[in-house]
Amino acid sequence: MVGVTLRGVSKSFGQTPVLHDINAQVPAGAFAVLVGPSGCGKSTLLRLIAGLEEVSGGRIMFGERDVTDLPPRDRDLAMVFQSYALYPHMTVRQNLAFGLELRKEDPAVIRERVDEAAGMLGLEPLLDRHPRALSGGQRQRVAMGRAIVRRSSLFLFDEPLSNLDPALRNQVRVDIRRLHDKLGATSVYVTHDQVEAMTLADRLFVLEGGHIQQSGAPLEIYERPANRFVAGFVGSPAMNFVDARVSHDQGTTTLRVSDDDGTTAIAVPSEARFEDLAEGRPVCLGIRPHDVAPAADGALTLRAELVETLGPDAHVHGQLGGQPFIACLAGSRPVDRGSTITLAVTDLHLFDADSGVSLRA
Secondary structure, three states: OOOEEEEEEEEEEOOEEEEEEEEEEEOOOOEEEEEOOOOOOHHHHHHHHHOOOOOOEEEEEEOOEEOOOOOHHHOOEEEEOOOOOOOOOOOHHHHHHHHHHHOOOOHHHHHHHHHHHHHHHOOHHHOOOOHHHOOHHHHHHHHHHHHHOOOOOEEEEEOOOOOOOHHHHHHHHHHHHHHHHHHOOEEEEEEOOHHHHHHHOOEEEEEEOOEEEEEEOHHHHHHOOOEHHHHHHOOOOOOEEEEEEEEEEOOEEEEEEEEOOEEEEEEOOOOOOEOOOOOOOEEEEEEOOOOEEEOOOOOEEEEOOEEEEOOOEEEEEEEEOOEEEEEEEEOOOOOOOOOEEEEEEOOOEEEEOOOOEEOEO
């Protein structure tokens, strides 16, 4: 296994900058996920690591080896693409073996590696089938098997689940994580799906606008987002945001949210630590949908404009401070559309109203 280090990596296409001074480190054996919305530069960054694009500036290191100017074949990596990229005229066995045959490996070694990969991925019954006779999930397993037989120290995944239906996506996601743990190689995975990112990653890199907005353990980023963008992107459903002003009354700090129905005062928990909460300061208040709970004396009053029942959970949609607001409540306690509920806030986040930077101390 080998770690990956990016030192001031940038990329421009013509006069258009796509990545800006990227500094990141993926420890050897880690599962790193690059996540962000479409167009943020994550796939371009993966292609730079693979050697499929040339960097405009900076260096890429695999361990102590500088690979910045090496072609893909000399980087000792394996890549799994979104499109599977299987040869339709070849059987599964032939697809798995093809790369090794090009490298003129010993036939006995090829058979051993193909059988090993097929066993890992449950492909033994499919070895004599052609890709057209496989489901999407089976094709993606073949694509992963083709990467496994290379026995590389680094695996790159470029949105490999995007073409699968939700049920298959969940299953193959588990397969990918199990495969990583079994092989012990370093993995770098690109996705725009933050659920995939949270469940797969040891280390998460959140990108936007060609910059790394935050990196760290998934739960750390979820609980302590560095800015409003990260807070809104990581977590499902997304965090609620409303405009508020700071108020101090008899030693209690509250956040006042105004709308057509009056002003709502939400107390800041005494144990919470935030920077510079001066009287009257405008802030952006962030509340995760799961961080509210029904309470007779709750601070929030929400009229249920829409209720989505999802079995264990119910997503109650309403408005707070003139902004859309979602509350995730227990599905066992149904809420009628059009009814009004009161909610207590169990946790909250504050961001600077102008820069969007977190105010958590």
